[in-house]
Amino acid sequence: MKIIIIGFLSLTSFFIVGCLEQSEEKIASASIENRKEQIKETAIYEVNRVFEDSINLKNKFSLIESLNDKAFCYVGQFVAIDYNYDENIGMRFNKITIQFDSIINDTLVFGHSIVAGNIRSFKGVVNNKTENKFLVFPNVNSMINDITNLNPKKGHRGIHPNFFYYDSTNNNVFGEKGQKFQLNFDTMLVTNPGSARLESSYYSQNVGDTSYRANFKTQSFKILSMDLKEPGDNKYDGIFSLLYTDTLLLGNWESYDKNLEVTNREFKLTKRLFKYNPELNVDIDNVRLYDHGKLKENNYIDEVTGEEISYEDNIETVTDASSLNASAKELNKSDLENLYKTDLEIIRNSIYARHGYSFKNRKIRNIFDQYVEWYIPFSVDVTSQLTPVELKNIELIKRYENHAETYYDAFGR
Amino acid sequence: MSNINRFIKSVYLLTILSIYSFFCYLLFKITIQYLPIDTDIAFLSIKQDYVPLLHYRVAFFIHVFSSIFVLLAGYTQFSRFIFQKRPKVHRKMGWIYVILTLLLAGPSGFIIGIYANGGWSSQLAFCLLAVLWMYFTFKAIWSIRFKNIVKHKEWMIRSFSLALSAITLRAWKYLIVATFHTRPMDTYVIVAWLGWVLNLLIAELIIYRIKKK
Numbered sequence A: 001m002k003i004i005i006i007g008f009l010s011l012t013s014f015f016i017v018g019c020l021e022q023s024e025e026k027i028a029s030a031s032i033e034n035r036k037e038q039i040k041e042t043a044i045y046e047v048n049r050v051f052e053d054s055i056n057l058k059n060k061f062s063l064i065e066s067l068n069d070k071a072f073c074y075v076g077q078f079v080a081i082d083y084n085y086d087e088n089i090g091m092r093f094n095k096i097t098i099q100f101d102s103i104i105n106d107t108l109v110f111g112h113s114i115v116a117g118n119i120r121s122f123k124g125v126v127n128n129k130t131e132n133k134f135l136v137f138p139n140v141n142s143m144i145n146d147i148t149n150l151n152p153k154k155g156h157r158g159i160h161p162n163f164f165y166y167d168s169t170n171n172n173v174f175g176e177k178g179q180k181f182q183l184n185f186d187t188m189l190v191t192n193p194g195s196a197r198l199e200s201s202y203y204s205q206n207v208g209d210t211s212y213r214a215n216f217k218t219q220s221f222k223i224l225s226m227d228l229k230e231p232g233d234n235k236y237d238g239i240f241s242l243l244y245t246d247t248l249l250l251g252n253w254e255s256y257d258k259n260l261e262v263t264n265r266e267f268k269l270t271k272r273l274f275k276y277n278p279e280l281n282v283d284i285d286n287v288r289l290y291d292h293g294k295l296k297e298n299n300y301i302d303e304v305t306g307e308e309i310s311y312e313d314n315i316e317t318v319t320d321a322s323s324l325n326a327s328a329k330e331l332n333k334s335d336l337e338n339l340y341k342t343d344l345e346i347i348r349n350s351i352y353a354r355h356g357y358s359f360k361n362r363k364i365r366n367i368f369d370q371y372v373e374w375y376i377p378f379s380v381d382v383t384s385q386l387t388p389v390e391l392k393n394i395e396l397i398k399r400y401e402n403h404a405e406t407y408y409d410a411f412g413r
Numbered sequence B: 001m002s003n004i005n006r007f008i009k010s011v012y013l014l015t016i017l018s019i020y021s022f023f024c025y026l027l028f029k030i031t032i033q034y035l036p037i038d039t040d041i042a043f044l045s046i047k048q049d050y051v052p053l054l055h056y057r058v059a060f061f062i063h064v065f066s067s068i069f070v071l072l073a074g075y076t077q078f079s080r081f082i083f084q085k086r087p088k089v090h091r092k093m094g095w096i097y098v099i100l101t102l103l104l105a106g107p108s109g110f111i112i113g114i115y116a117n118g119g120w121s122s123q124l125a126f127c128l129l130a131v132l133w134m135y136f137t138f139k140a141i142w143s144i145r146f147k148n149i150v151k152h153k154e155w156m157i158r159s160f161s162l163a164l165s166a167i168t169l170r171a172w173k174y175l176i177v178a179t180f181h182t183r184p185m186d187t188y189v190i191v192a193w194l195g196w197v198l199n200l201l202i203a204e205l206i207i208y209r210i211k212k213k
Helices: A002-033 A057-067 A341-354 A362-371 A388-407 B002-032 B042-046 B054-076 B080-085 B087-114 B119-145 B149-163 B165-180 B184-212
Strands: A049-051 A072-081 A093-104 A108-115 A118-127 A133-138 A142-149 A164-167 A172-174 A180-183 A195-204 A208-222 A224-229 A238-244 A248-255 A264-273 A286-288 A296-301 A308-313 A315-317
Touching (some): A057 A093, A057 A224, A072 A248, A093 A264, A093 A362, A341 A388, A388 B042, B002 B165, B054 B087, B054 B149, B054 B165, B087 B119, B119 B149, B119 B184, B149 B165, B149 B184
Antiparallel strands (some): A049 A133, A072 A093, A072 A264, A093 A108, A108 A118, A118 A224, A133 A208, A142 A208, A172 A180, A224 A238, A248 A264, A296 A308
16 A cells, blocks of 8 residues: 555656646736737827929829839728628738739839739729829827827726827837827828827727817828729729829728628728738737637736636637748647647748738738738739748648647547 | 435446536547548647658557547446446457457557647656556556456456546646636646546555455
């Protein structure tokens, strides 16, 4: 009996030592989970077009030249408006790339758009009537002060900044303490060039919708306007009406078929250069999975009251996805065997994303379109461009993905 | 009164039997995944580093296909009816259990244990499990050679508790993943120990209670 007891004690200690190794990792991932950054504030405002009389024809031609620079493309969110919100799908926006292939006589424009795994060509004319229009934007990094809280009763409890920094190159607004507010799309901004008035609202878990009003400086740009038509032989074809400045392409898209679920989309695209870079990697902690994610209980601690508040969301933690780069080095099984399926999927699909593959798969598309800043949908077939290391990694990761899919939560090993 | 007792007892035995059959059926389903012999499916799909090794392949398939019979043969050994009324069946099934354990499932379990996923902790767990299992089985057969039925029974309880780890390990894995959503390899290391150490503790408890009587 004594021997048995001693045997058990030693076994238990082996078990504990074995667990210790694992628990270090768990502590690391738990602290990330506990980050209070789960509150997603959003601020929405819009840029209005301001017209000015003075026009210099030279400006038009320099803009055409800039448009004709085929090294660049225009990338940003293609945001659906006026549609029935479906909780299982979430916000309808995809990343879109617009590229101009040729411009004839400074007026006839040919190009193509790439979005959600589809590549569609378009053609159109530069509209001469609109050449004397100007666009007004808040200054890049201009300080927004003089904030008036529109909902004093609702507000003041949560984290809210006294002023914002607005960066129009990536559409981000930063709060006083560096809090980042993701803009969905610009909604309201009316004024004369030189200064502007901002009305923005953001959503916070513990406060609800909060609105602010602010004044800040603006900057104006010369523009070109054009209407670009897709051929119409695809169900999802339509017409782009857009304005162009040297660095921005903005406007809206309307489908020919008015019976589609989404018939109207807005976009504000920035000028980008697509280049394959194996060193680029995703940098994400949590992703919100719509049609795939089961609702899970989440907790956060209210900064002001110190209360722990729990809510349900389909957020999945993917802390490992950022730590492995399947384009830069050959991965082995010990890198992958302890990962969740979504992490594996992100690691594998990052390879395609680096090559500019436009994803058809909704789950993957949601992740890369929303969370990966550097990602540019550029092509619908990248198989010929994959490097030998990438091909090897894809095969290995896929193996673990399939295994996780079938066996992760099944009775078995 | 005794009728009620007997009824409760038969319901109890029937429940145990049906739970056991259910798990054996699940194990059977896992086993037939590999038929016809496939080296790139299920568990083996993430063991491709070792699949080229002949001794690994042989050990793996021996283990997979012998284990289900070990469980079936082992269960009959604890039936009082078979033991008292059909001692020949008890002896024959016992021999099947011992031969399968000592010559096939046990050694093959040790070999694949060396290559277990999850690092040294789970490798040690599985190898130790195989060694103890064979040792207990051997002790059981050794004590019955000297007609020591009490000792034989004790060692067999220990041996079978470890054989049952085939079921408990997988059941723990299912439960842990369902409740804590743990990472796959963390789960594996936990159940590598939990799957049989707890069984052995329960076996010791049972032996202790029998002794007390």
